Amino acid sequence: EAAVTQSPRSKVAVTGGKVTLSCHQTNNHDYMYWYRQDTGHGLRLIHYSYVADSTEKGDIPDGYKASRPSQENFSLILELASLSQTAVYFCASRGQGGSGNTLYFGEGSRLIVV
Amino acid sequence: QEKVQQSPESLIVPEGAMVSLNCSFSDSASQSIWWYQQHPGKGPKALISIFSNGNKKEGRLTVYLNRASLHVSLHIKDSQPSDSAVYLCAVSNTGNYKYVFGAGTRLKVIA
Numbered sequence: 001e002a003a004v005t006q007s008p009r010s011k012v013a014v015t016g017g018k019v020t021l022s023c024h025q026t027n028n029h030d031y032m033y034w035y036r037q038d039t040g041h042g043l044r045l046i047h048y049s050y051v052a053d054s055t056e057k058g059d060i061p062d063g064y065k066a067s068r069p070s071q072e073n074f075s076l077i078l079e080l081a082s083l084s085q086t087a088v089y090f091c092a093s094r095g096q097g098g099s100g101n102t103l104y105f106g107e108g109s110r111l112i113v114v
Numbered sequence: 115q116e117k118v119q120q121s122p123e124s125l126i127v128p129e130g131a132m133v134s135l136n137c138s139f140s141d142s143a144s145q146s147i148w149w150y151q152q153h154p155g156k157g158p159k160a161l162i163s164i165f166s167n168g169n170k171k172e173g174r175l176t177v178y179l180n181r182a183s184l185h186v187s188l189h190i191k192d193s194q195p196s197d198s199a200v201y202l203c204a205v206s207n208t209g210n211y212k213y214v215f216g217a218g219t220r221l222k223v224i225a
Contacts, residue, residue: 004157031211042118042202043158043215050211058212059115090157094211101146101206103213105157 003027006091006106013113019078021109023091031094032074033103034058034066036087043090049074081113116141120203120216128224133190135219137203140184147179147186148204148213158202162188193223 004025013019025032031050035043045058047066055066063085065077078085088110092103117140127133137147146165150158162177164170164186169178174191190197203216 033213035215040217042217043204045212045214048212059214092157101163102160103148103150103158103204105159107157108155 004091004093004104004106006089006109008109009107010110011112013078013081013111015081015083015113017081019081019085019111019113021076021078021089021091021111023074023076023106024072025074025091025093025104026072027093027095027104028071029093029095029104030071032068033092033094034064034074034076035090035092036060037090037108038087046076046089078111081111083113086111086113116144116205116207116214118203118205118214118216120201120219122219123217124220124222126222126224127193129193129195131193131223133193133197133221133223135188135190135201135203135221137186137188137216138184139186139203139205139214141205141207142181142184143208144205145208146206147177148206149175149177149188150202150204150215152200152202152218154199161201193221195223195225198222 033048034046049068067075091106148163149161152158176189200218
């Protein structure tokens with residue numbers, strides 16, 4: 001099964017500080033995604049990428065940047081963390097061919113901004 | 115922008131019951147509809163997907179899609195305590211590169 005690993009799994013950040021969440025996948029998938037999950041809102045798309053060195057804005061990109069330096073790695077960057085960015089963040093990659101369009105998720109990164 | 119709504123918000127059933135979860139979406143041109151299962155502290159995991167009108171059965175799961183009414187439902191037969199989780203409905207756009215999720219239904223199956 002596709003493997004997506006996220007780091008850190010948990011982080012406490014101070015308001016105004018910089019936070020980088022990292023994601024690594026080992027399954028040669030082209031598409032990678034960053035979602036945030038808040039109670040009552042489900043998963044909302046922040047940024048996604050379909051090729052290395054290129055990223056696309058999702059539905060809620062404000063306050064976030066993304067970086068895709070290689071096919072395997074996709075980072076989410078909060079330059080100036082704010083209280084409203086406290087959430088659980090999930091990275092996912094999308095399979096093709098035999099796995100269809102299944103999204104494979106990591107275990108999540110819990111971010112608390114104080 | 116696609117909107118996905120799920121009902122009910124939560125559900126408690128006894129072991130062995132049939133569970134029915136609902137999902138409504140706004141764009142009739144949506145490609146595929148997916149159901150994901152999420153256990154506490156874990157990432158969502160794909161369960162079943164459907165593209166064409168009608169139904170699809172996999173093991174204890176059956177999904178029904180009605181594009182005319184923009185509605186899809188997931189039915190879990192003979193529910194087990196291990197089925198206790200949040201169930202997320204996701205709809206993909208044309209090209210299947212963007213997925214919009216509903217807020218989820220929290221299911222608890224009591225032994």
